[in-house]
Amino acid sequence: MCTVCGCGAGETRIEGDGHEHTHVHADGTVHTHSHDHADEHAHEHAHAEAPLGVHAHTHQHADGSAHSHAHIHDGEHKHEHGGEHSHAHDQGHEHAHEHHHHEHAVGGDLDFGAGPARAHVPGLSQSRMVQIEQDILSKNNGYAAANRSWFDEHGVFALNLVSSPGSGKTTLLCKSIELLKDKMTISVVEGDQQTSNDAERIRATGVAALQINTGKGCHLDGHMVGHALQRMQPADDSLFLIENVGNLVCPAAFDLGEHHKVAILSVTEGEDKPLKYPDMFRAADVMLLNKCDLLPYLEFDADLAEANARRVNPDLTIFRVSATSGDGMSAWLSWVEAGLAAQVAGRSESVDALKRRVAELERQLAAK
Numbered sequence: 001m002c003t004v005c006g007c008g009a010g011e012t013r014i015e016g017d018g019h020e021h022t023h024v025h026a027d028g029t030v031h032t033h034s035h036d037h038a039d040e041h042a043h044e045h046a047h048a049e050a051p052l053g054v055h056a057h058t059h060q061h062a063d064g065s066a067h068s069h070a071h072i073h074d075g076e077h078k079h080e081h082g083g084e085h086s087h088a089h090d091q092g093h094e095h096a097h098e099h100h101h102h103e104h105a106v107g108g109d110l111d112f113g114a115g116p117a118r119a120h121v122p123g124l125s126q127s128r129m130v131q132i133e134q135d136i137l138s139k140n141n142g143y144a145a146a147n148r149s150w151f152d153e154h155g156v157f158a159l160n161l162v163s164s165p166g167s168g169k170t171t172l173l174c175k176s177i178e179l180l181k182d183k184m185t186i187s188v189v190e191g192d193q194q195t196s197n198d199a200e201r202i203r204a205t206g207v208a209a210l211q212i213n214t215g216k217g218c219h220l221d222g223h224m225v226g227h228a229l230q231r232m233q234p235a236d237d238s239l240f241l242i243e244n245v246g247n248l249v250c251p252a253a254f255d256l257g258e259h260h261k262v263a264i265l266s267v268t269e270g271e272d273k274p275l276k277y278p279d280m281f282r283a284a285d286v287m288l289l290n291k292c293d294l295l296p297y298l299e300f301d302a303d304l305a306e307a308n309a310r311r312v313n314p315d316l317t318i319f320r321v322s323a324t325s326g327d328g329m330s331a332w333l334s335w336v337e338a339g340l341a342a343q344v345a346g347r348s349e350s351v352d353a354l355k356r357r358v359a360e361l362e363r364q365l366a367a368k
């Protein structure tokens with residue numbers, strides 16, 4: 001729901017000392033975070049309690065009837081309500097709303113994702129929802145782009161792990177860290193609605209971890225990760241792992257500035273998940289099929305799960321693993337190592353190119 005109604009905005013808490021308060025950034029982004037005022041803040045914010053410019057309300061139609069969606073039809077049809085209607089608010093302003101339309105699938109099933117906003121929120125028109133989503137995502141994309149250029153400048157390889165709750169993100173991270181930590185510097189950001197349990201599990205492996213609690217929020221966003229980077233200052237040429245909030249829906253829409261989203265599907269979840277949650281499997285470049293140690297005890301068809309994932313994303317790279325037994329981990333870890341090596345090489349190449357450019361400019365100046 002977050003991209004369409006902005007729910008959860010203003011609930012973020014980033015682990016650390018200090019007090020908590022709400023900020024509104026220059027671009028209107030609202031968040032609450034605890035921070036130490038001795039720390040430098042890299043961006044400006046004014047303190048205010050203004051929420052996002054969202055006002056939800058219910059509509060009455062011209063004939064006085066209230067609108068509701070509880071109707072059931074016995075076949076397929078498509079209909080639209082009477083276009084634009086305007087109404088007055090108590091605050092005295094008046095504006096027009098284009099009314100939503102909805103489509104019904106064959107067999108009388110209800111589909112609330114068929115309109116332009118691809119979702120439904122009582123009291124919000126489709127066009128308002130599309131506008132809110134665009135506002136939220138364009139701000140997020142600005143923060144994500146800043147994170148990505150920071151990663152690239154510093155030769156940091158960043159991965160965003162996404163899955164439903166309990167697929168094994170933290171277990172996989174701990175296992176991967178155990179097998180990689182002698183070869184590279186690693187830091188981890190942990191996203192959960194509440195608790196610092198996952199960050200503590202990561203810290204127990206000996207690498208740096210920072211917990212972000214999102215409150216009611218159901219995903220991390222680029223802005224939160226920017227704050228995490230400021231606080232953590234990951235080393236040059238290091239691996240930066242982000243565990244997103246357990247949720248197969250909303251994290252798909254939010255770029256954090258990572259180089260790849262890695263979706264984890266565990267064999268206890270069913271082969272059809274990529275088809276039911278296509279956005280996530282389309283947004284990911286890699287899928288880890290986890291808990292494969294359980295395959296002998298389940299009906300799960302791993303080939304079918306992979307085929308379903310490739311139906312929504314033909315370019316997906318898939319690894320079958322078990323985070324608990326360690327089976328299959330080496331192929332996945334080789335992929336991570338290759339990604340970091342490419343990132344480090346890219347940085348030294350751009351440093352070399354810069355040096356050549358400076359030398360060239362110096363020659364030109366000397367010649368004058």
Ligand SMILES: Nc1nc2c(ncn2[C@@H]2O[C@H](COP(=O)(O)OP(=O)(O)OP(=O)(O)O)[C@@H](O)[C@H]2O)c(=O)[nH]1
Pocket residue numbers: 163164165166167168169170171172192198245246247290291292293294321322323324325
């Ligand atoms: N059998 C088996 N169990 C696993 C494996 N990986 C994780 N688990 C178990 O699955 C449960 C959930 O694992 P977590 O690593 O906490 O999952 P998560 O995705 O981080 O969960 P959230 O952060 O709550 O979304 C734990 O009981 C793990 O021990 C695996 O490869 N095989």
Ligand SMILES: [Zn+2]
Pocket residue numbers: 001002003218219249250
């Ligand atoms: Zn959400």
Ligand SMILES: [Zn+2]
Pocket residue numbers: 021
């Ligand atoms: Zn402040």
Ligand SMILES: [Zn+2]
Pocket residue numbers: 061067081099
């Ligand atoms: Zn209506």
Ligand SMILES: [Zn+2]
Pocket residue numbers: 071073079102104
């Ligand atoms: Zn209808």
Ligand SMILES: [Zn+2]
Pocket residue numbers: 057089095097
């Ligand atoms: Zn209105």
Ligand SMILES: [Zn+2]
Pocket residue numbers: 169170171198243
């Ligand atoms: Zn976890």
Ligand SMILES: [Zn+2]
Pocket residue numbers: 023025031043223227
């Ligand atoms: Zn901020």
